[in-house]
Amino acid sequence: MATPVLDKADEAGRPEPGFADSPYITVTFRIRRFNPEVSAEAVWEDFQLEIDPKERVLDGLHKIKWDVDGTLTFRRSCAHGICGSDAMRINGKNRLACKTLIKDINPEKPITVEPIKGLTVLKDLVVDMEPFFQAYRDVMPFLVTNDTNEPTRERLQSAEDRERFDDTTKCILCAACTSSCPVFWNDGQYFGPAAIVNAHRFIFDSRDEAGEQRLEILNDRDGVWRCRTTFNCTDACPRGIEVTKAIQEVKRALITRRF
Amino acid sequence: MSTTETPASGVGPVEGAPVYSADNPAPLIEAPRKRTKKSPKSTRGNFELAAWLFMRLSGIVLVVLVIGHLLIQLVLDGGVSKIGFAFVAGRWASPFWQVWDLLMLWLAMLHGANGLRTVINDYAERANTRLWLKGLLYTATVFTILLGTLVIFTFDPNIR
Secondary structure (H helix, E strand, O other), X not given: XXXXXXXXXXXXXXXXXXXXXXXXXXXXXXXXXXXXXXXXXXXXXXXXXXXXXXXXXXXXXXXXXXXXXXXXXXXXXXXXXXXXXXXXXXXXXXXXXXXXXXXXXXXXXXXXXXXXXXXXXXXXXXXOOHHHHHHHHHOOOOOXXXXXXXXXXXXXXXXXHHHHOOHHHHOOOOOOOHHHOHHHHHHOOOOOHHHHHHHHHHHOOOOOOOHHHHHHHHXXXXXXXXXXXXXXXXXHOOOOOOHHHXXXXXXXHHHHHHO | OOOOOOOOOOOOOOOOOOOOOOOOOOOXXXXXXXXXXXXXXXXOOOHHHHHHHHHHHHHHHHHHHHHHHHHHHHHOOOHHHHOOHHHHHHXXXXXXXXXXXXXXXXXXXXXXHHHHHHHHHXXXXXXXXXXXXXXXXXXXXXXHHHHHHHHHHHOOOOOO
């Protein structure tokens, strides 16, 4: 590991000198900064960067954190759209910073980066995900069977049965959907799209036997009936899951079960 | 200002000595959405399901009732100019129109009240605000439904 050297920072992020047709452009990152140890208020801070427009917003955040201001705090793990750590509000829309290219979000104007809404901000772009995961745990996101004995071979399933819930298996729990939901913004008691998607994944799994229990959980006052079908979640999902459709399917299952 | 001095807000200078230590920990800030004893209990009833279904079904029926009502009252047979005491008295002499108006009154009031209930649930943030707004809403709904029902059933065409 190299020790950080100050004068290196000046060179970082610059185009190589002598190249007139450099792909680099100047982009302004407008980041919502919050540090509870300094101020109770969150403030916008601008950073000017030389960056290739084919790079991602996450690369810009890395440049800022590594070369400009090491106090910038955000979550990211795999940086390739699988772990779901870096969901944030970019230009007013929930996206994964690692899947959003600079060129796709109009680099002419400042790019605003905020923490996802509806969850407590801990620092800068990091929020407390506990309420989100609490709702996830509440829907029992695991296979439940009534077998008294362990099966001696795998539980088989037809391709059609697997297809039934294929869409909702794609969830990476990034919270982009739940934190884009206006009903969740209000009091946060609503289960939220992500929890319902993950309940859907097991409710419609032919191998699972606790669908009834999960439906009962989502029949709650703060369950699926609070969905207003605003489609914010479907728009926000970085995995392209048809979230609102999944919620509607759970509603339909609840109604057809009753009547 | 010395670095050891603690401001009234309890927030210390970041670069200086830490304000809080293991013996003097920072005050715990409860996450606003944490499930605590105070957070509303889960309600495993079918009320929300019934309310959701009622909105859809009553909406379909109301489309027919209200458009029919508007056509009869405002468009057909001379439009608004025909409406008077005699016209209303004539319609309410028939049980068909009595039932039509009664159904329209009940469905429209319950449909609207349930819609406003969800709006209050979605937008009012404090429990007290919700309580008062809903109290007002339910009072107004019950009053209007009872008054309307009373008028439809006790209407006397010979009143003068």
